[in-house]
Amino acid sequence: MSHKAILQNIGSIFKKEENDFLELTQTINNYKEITYSLSDINLENEANRADIHFNNGKALGTAWAAMCIDDIIRTKIFVKSVFNAIETLKEKKSRPIHILYAGTGPFATLLLPIFATYSPKEVKATLLEINQESFDSVKQVISKLGFEGHIVSYENEDATTFTIDKAIPVDIILSETLQCGLVKEQQVPITLNLLNQVPKNTILIPEMLALDVCLLNLKAYENRTETTPETDYCIVLDRLIEINNTSNIEFQLDNTTTETKILSEKEITVLPKEATQFETLVLITRMTIFGDNKIKINESGLTVPIIIQVFNNQTTEKKFKISYKIDSEPGYVIHW
Template sequence: MQHYRDELLKIGAVFQKEKIDFLELSSAINNYKQIIYALTNIDVDSDVNRQDIHSLNGKAIGTTWAAMCLEDILRTKKFINGIFKAIAKLKQEGKETIHILYAGTGPFATLLLPVLAYYSSTELKATLIEINTESFTFMKALIEQLGFDEHIIAYKNEDATKLKINNPETIDIVLSETLQRGLVVEQQVPITINLLKQIDQPIILIPELLALDVCWMNHNSFANRSIETNEESYCFPIKRLIEINKRSHEYLTFDFDNSDVQILAQEKIVIEPNQQDNELNVLALITRIKVFEDEEILMNESGLTLPIFLKMPDVTNEPQTLTISYKIDEKPGYTLEYS
C-alpha cells in the first residue's frame, strides 16, 4: 500500500498549490479516483449504493452520489487545501496533535485521505462519522487498507445530527461537507449546529462560513460573462438570508426530533412595479462558501455555487413583497411567497 500512499502525497501536493493548473489538477483528480476505486471496488450502478437515507431534518445521499462529489474539481481542491491550511495554522500555534471530527465522510473520506498521507498518526487524529452503512463500510475498509487506521480515534456509523460526542474537549477542527447549492435537501445545517453546540473550546470549522445571499442579477450579462468578468458587473446582493459559522449554534436553534417545518431565517424584499424593466431584473439565490481564511469557492466555480434563479412575481402596477425563508424539515431549503 506504500505506493498508494506515495501517490496520495503527490495528489495532496497538487491540491496545495495556490496557482491552479487545470490540466495538472484534472490529472490529480483522475489519479485519485483510480486509487480509491481500485481499493474499494465500489459498484456505482448498484441499487443499494444509490439509495438515499431520509430523516426528519434532511437527506443523506446514497453511496454512489457521495462518490461522485470527488469529480467537482475546484470543490475538492479548495476543501482539501483549506484543511491543509487549517492544520498548518494550528501547528504554528504550537498544537502538537490535531483532532479532526469529520461528519459525512461518504465512501472514501475524500477530503481527508491526502491529508492523512501527509501527516503522521502522532500529528493528526480523526473521528469519522457516516450515517450510510454502505458508505461507512467502504470508508472504513479503505482507511484500513491504506494503513491510516492508527490516525483514527473512532469510526461512527451514526446520524451526525444526533451524535453525542464522547470527547468534545479534544476536538480542534470540525469538518462537514454535506451540502448542495442553496443548502437544500442535505443535512449540513443541522449537522453543524448539533456538533458545535457540544464543543466549548475555540475550534476551526470547515467550511468556515456558508451563506445564502439574495441578489438582483442581469441575466444577459451573467449568461455572456467570460472568466475575467467580475461578479459585481452582473450581481448586486440585497439580503443575506442565512449564515452558518462557528457561532451559529448560539442563535439558530431547533428541535431535532420535531417533524414540523421549522423556520430558521426569513427576509422580506419589496419589488417595485418597474423592477423587471431594469438591467438588474432577475432575483437569484447565491451560495457563498468560505472554506478557510482565503480559500473560497466563488460563484460558478463549483456546482455548489451556481446561482439559483428565483421565481419572479407576475407583472402588476403595485409593489409586491417577497418573503423568502430558510426552513428545516424532511427536505431542508428555501421557500418563496409573494404578497
C-alpha cells in the same frame, strides 16, 4: 509508486494557489482510480444509490456520495482548506490535531491526502458516517492504505444527533454534506449539533455558508470575466441565512423533532428600476471554506445561481417573503 506517494502528490497539487484545470482534471482522475480500486462497493448497484431520509434532511446514497469527488474545484478547495487549517494549528498544539469528519462518504475523500502527508502524531480523526455501505467502505479504504493509526474512532451514527466524546478535544469540524442552496441534505443541522459541543475557537470547515437573494443581469453575468466586479452584473437584495462557527448561538435547533423549524425569514422588495437592469431573481450560495479559500459563483455545482423568476417590463414593486426551513427536506421556501 505507492498509493501513499500518489496521495501525497495529489495533496501537493490541491494545495497550490492557482488552478491548472488540465492538471486538476488528471489529478481527480488519479484520485478516483485509487479510491475506487480500494473499495469493494459496486456503484452501479441500485441499493447503493438509495438515499437515507431523516426528519431533518437526507444522507446521500453511497454511489452519489462517491461522485462528489468529480466536482473539481469543490474537492480541491476543501482539501486545500484542511491543509491550511492544520498548518494554522500546528504551532499551537503539543498533541495531534483532532479532526471530526462528519459525513465521510465511502472514501473519506477530504482526508486521504492529509493522512498521506502527516503522521498520526500530527493529525488524527474521528470518522462519522450514517450510511452503512459508506461506513463499511471507508473502514476498508483506511485499512488498505495503512492509515488506521490516524483514526481515533469510527462512528456509524447520525451526525445531527451525535454526541462528541470529550476525552479528546476536537480542533476541526469538517463536514461537506451539502448541495447548492443548502437544500435536502443535512449540512445545517449537522453543523449546529456539533458546534453546540465544542469551544467557540474550534475551526469549522466550511467556515461560512450563506444564501443571498440577488438580482442578476443575466447577459452581463454570462459575459463576465475573472476581473469583472460582481456589482456589474449582480445586486444583493438581502442575506437569507448565514451559517458560521457561532450560528449555534443564533439558531436553536432541536434535531429530535419532526416539526418544521423556520430558521430565518426575510421580506424582499424588488423595485422596478432595479428589475429593469437586473431582470433575474436568483438565490446565490456563498461559500468560504477556510481563510481566503472561497468557492466563487459558478465555480462549482455548489455555487450555481438558482433562478427563481425573470421580471419582464416590471412597472410596480414586487414583494415576497423567503424563508429557510429544516424538516425532512431542508431548504428555502418562497411566499409570493
